Amino acid sequence: MAQMDRLQIANNSIYLCLLKAAVFWCSLIVSGAYAQTLTIITNPSVTQTTFSQSEIRQIFSARKQFWEDGSKITVFVLAPDSLQHKQFCQQNLNMFPYQLERLWNQITYSGQGDPPLLKNSQDEIIKAVLTTPGAIGYADENVIEQIKRKLRNNAE
Amino acid sequence: MNNLIIFACMLLVVTGAVAQQTSWHGYISQGVTQSINSRFVTDNDAITAELTELGFNGRIQFNASLALVGQLVYLDGGNRFEQGSRLDYLFLDWALIESEVTSSHLHLGRYKNHHWLYSATRDVPHTRDTAILPQSVYFDSFRDIALGSDGAFWQSEFRTDTGLWQFNWSLGRSKVSREQTRAFLGPLAKGSSKQDFVHQASLYWQPVSLNWRLGLSYLASDFYYDAAPVDTFTDGSTDIERFVLSLQYFSEKWELSAELLQEQRDNRGGFSPTFRQYRTGEGGYIQGRYMLTPSISALVRYDTYDVDKNDRNGTKLQQATGGMIPAYFGYMDTTTIGFRWDIASNWRLQGEHHWVEGAGRIQGVVDPVTIRSTEENWRLWSIQLMYWF
Numbered sequence: 001m002a003q004m005d006r007l008q009i010a011n012n013s014i015y016l017c018l019l020k021a022a023v024f025w026c027s028l029i030v031s032g033a034y035a036q037t038l039t040i041i042t043n044p045s046v047t048q049t050t051f052s053q054s055e056i057r058q059i060f061s062a063r064k065q066f067w068e069d070g071s072k073i074t075v076f077v078l079a080p081d082s083l084q085h086k087q088f089c090q091q092n093l094n095m096f097p098y099q100l101e102r103l104w105n106q107i108t109y110s111g112q113g114d115p116p117l118l119k120n121s122q123d124e125i126i127k128a129v130l131t132t133p134g135a136i137g138y139a140d141e142n143v144i145e146q147i148k149r150k151l152r153n154n155a156e
Numbered sequence: 157m158n159n160l161i162i163f164a165c166m167l168l169v170v171t172g173a174v175a176q177q178t179s180w181h182g183y184i185s186q187g188v189t190q191s192i193n194s195r196f197v198t199d200n201d202a203i204t205a206e207l208t209e210l211g212f213n214g215r216i217q218f219n220a221s222l223a224l225v226g227q228l229v230y231l232d233g234g235n236r237f238e239q240g241s242r243l244d245y246l247f248l249d250w251a252l253i254e255s256e257v258t259s260s261h262l263h264l265g266r267y268k269n270h271h272w273l274y275s276a277t278r279d280v281p282h283t284r285d286t287a288i289l290p291q292s293v294y295f296d297s298f299r300d301i302a303l304g305s306d307g308a309f310w311q312s313e314f315r316t317d318t319g320l321w322q323f324n325w326s327l328g329r330s331k332v333s334r335e336q337t338r339a340f341l342g343p344l345a346k347g348s349s350k351q352d353f354v355h356q357a358s359l360y361w362q363p364v365s366l367n368w369r370l371g372l373s374y375l376a377s378d379f380y381y382d383a384a385p386v387d388t389f390t391d392g393s394t395d396i397e398r399f400v401l402s403l404q405y406f407s408e409k410w411e412l413s414a415e416l417l418q419e420q421r422d423n424r425g426g427f428s429p430t431f432r433q434y435r436t437g438e439g440g441y442i443q444g445r446y447m448l449t450p451s452i453s454a455l456v457r458y459d460t461y462d463v464d465k466n467d468r469n470g471t472k473l474q475q476a477t478g479g480m481i482p483a484y485f486g487y488m489d490t491t492t493i494g495f496r497w498d499i500a501s502n503w504r505l506q507g508e509h510h511w512v513e514g515a516g517r518i519q520g521v522v523d524p525v526t527i528r529s530t531e532e533n534w535r536l537w538s539i540q541l542m543y544w545f
Contacts, residue, residue: 052256054256054257054315055256058256058259058315063259063313064254064259065220066220066254070219070220072176072177072217079501080450081450081451093366094364094365094366094367095366095406096406096407096408097450098406098411098447099366099406102283105277105280105282105283106276106277106283108181108213109181109183109211109213109227109277109279109280109283110245110268110270110276110277111213111215111223111225111226111227111245111247111249111268112215112225112249112261113215114179114181114215118501
């Protein structure tokens, strides 16, 4: 029962966050090669509501490790060989996945910070972001919409 | 060195107790290797497992702007460098400025060299495109000295409309062990070496598109040699100035890396109290990597180094030593092919073959044993399996 309660709370958080402040910044350029529109999502504890492309690049390349209030940033991404990650890197970071991995390795193995955490699916990213304080990630708008719809149905 | 490693471990454990957050990473890599017609890696053309790399690093974050970081490493690289454990880095990372347009970090302690393309992670197997880096720029006899130094390192980044600018500056000194002295001067050296200082600065630029990276770096360093009472060498010193021009190009399916080097040396003493020699070495490499699939890539590289730009084929070297040192010790040209296969997440198999003409980067100062064991044309190969976390 306690587990169910926590799940409910988490779901509420998902619902609130997605409705209130999930779409902070998104790619406006959708090339023909990619059919999806990826959106930045953050945990409700993150107070920042807008991001420049430069900030997104700093965060996802692990150069920026802390939010303005001093709390730790936890970044979730899909596996480097996934289509969505490739799309996110090229459209939003101006990089190829292998460039980004190299930056992660440089930062991790020269002691300058932690790399993003890999997740297997967009559902997993959304769940991880919304249950980890200070977390940020990305997901397809359609996937977010599906989860919102499911939550609305559950609420009804 | 062991005392330093114990101190570093204790420091990381003790400070970890008061940390806001700690994180740990590491790697393990084992390979088989062989150098043929040269003792560069293995003796007597033997195939051996002298390609072991273990590393463990920790980051202890005290608050958003201050952290203590360090890495312990165990290395077995055959004859390339001293076998055993070392403290690669241990420094306080102080984030001085963090904003949308700029950031600056100061590292105090044993910092890492961030001035060349692969210098900051040359100790980490899965960040290198090959186990043996291009020797023109990443001379293995200098591995421990070039990886980092004890002192201060500053890094600033500026994100502007003209692109991403990164400025690095460092001032420090490295301890030169007896083994490193012998690796550079040869087994006849009985005395001890000391690095007085190493001063470095570099500037990198990436356009807004981020598909290019261009850099220029400068190094100045002085070394001293104190001869033993009974020694082949006399007291001596070497002043070094080094300029490196670095370039990278990133494409979806392939990437290009290149670095050009000029190294000016002023050698005093060493061979005799009155010996004086000015020498400018030049070299560089160009490397292409093609991604056949997201997990498999192939590499080709050409690396060249001339010990003295006024004696590119080594004939003056041979004449000056009365034929004792063959001309091919005046240069080293290497052609390399390699492959990489990412077997699974955090697992990689990497192989390479090097065809080498010349021996200009086998050792700093050539000794009779090296001359006898190194032919003009020699080869080297390795296969390495690596895991990291």
